[in-house]
Amino acid sequence: MQLHEFNNKFKSNKTVKTRVGRGGKRGTTSGRGQKGQKSRSGHKIRPAQRDLINRLPKLRGFANKPSSTDVTAVTLSKLQSAFKKFAAGTHVVLVNKQALREAGILAKTYRGNVKILSNGEIKIPLTIQGLKVSAEAKVKIEKAGGKVE
Numbered sequence: 001m002q003l004h005e006f007n008n009k010f011k012s013n014k015t016v017k018t019r020v021g022r023g024g025k026r027g028t029t030s031g032r033g034q035k036g037q038k039s040r041s042g043h044k045i046r047p048a049q050r051d052l053i054n055r056l057p058k059l060r061g062f063a064n065k066p067s068s069t070d071v072t073a074v075t076l077s078k079l080q081s082a083f084k085k086f087a088a089g090t091h092v093v094l095v096n097k098q099a100l101r102e103a104g105i106l107a108k109t110y111r112g113n114v115k116i117l118s119n120g121e122i123k124i125p126l127t128i129q130g131l132k133v134s135a136e137a138k139v140k141i142e143k144a145g146g147k148v149e
Contacts, residue, residue, distance in 0.1 A: 070112030074105055076137055077120025086124055092146060096129045
């Protein structure tokens with residue numbers, strides 16, 4: 001047996017991984033090039049999906065806007081003054097959101113709900129359509145010859 005044939009049974013089985021970027025014969029950069037993400041320690045290359053997502057335009061604003069919960073109260077006295085030109089006539093006046101906008105009670109761009117309250121008196125026969133009406137106002141409207149749909 002010669003020395004080169006000698007087998008050490010206590011020899012380590014671990015393979016040593018070469019550590020890059022820590023000086024040595026290759027100088028300061030140690031084969032990693034200069035600057036940039038790949039030359040840094042612990043670098044992670046971003047997934048391509050994230051770059052694709054970032055290229056998509058971001059939509060501004062709040063997409064899931066809740067429907068308006070605003071309720072505008074309209075009194076019977078306002079209706080009486082707004083539709084008094086129909087008082088002499090015998091035909092029934094239709095009152096809905098569009099009619100209230102045209103009469104100037106609601107703003108042209110108003111999108112909320114409307115409720116008719118019983119403050120004041122009404123003498124014109126009105127047909128209320130698509131609006132909320134209080135119980136007392138309903139009684140007064142029907143007494144004047146109108147109806148609530």
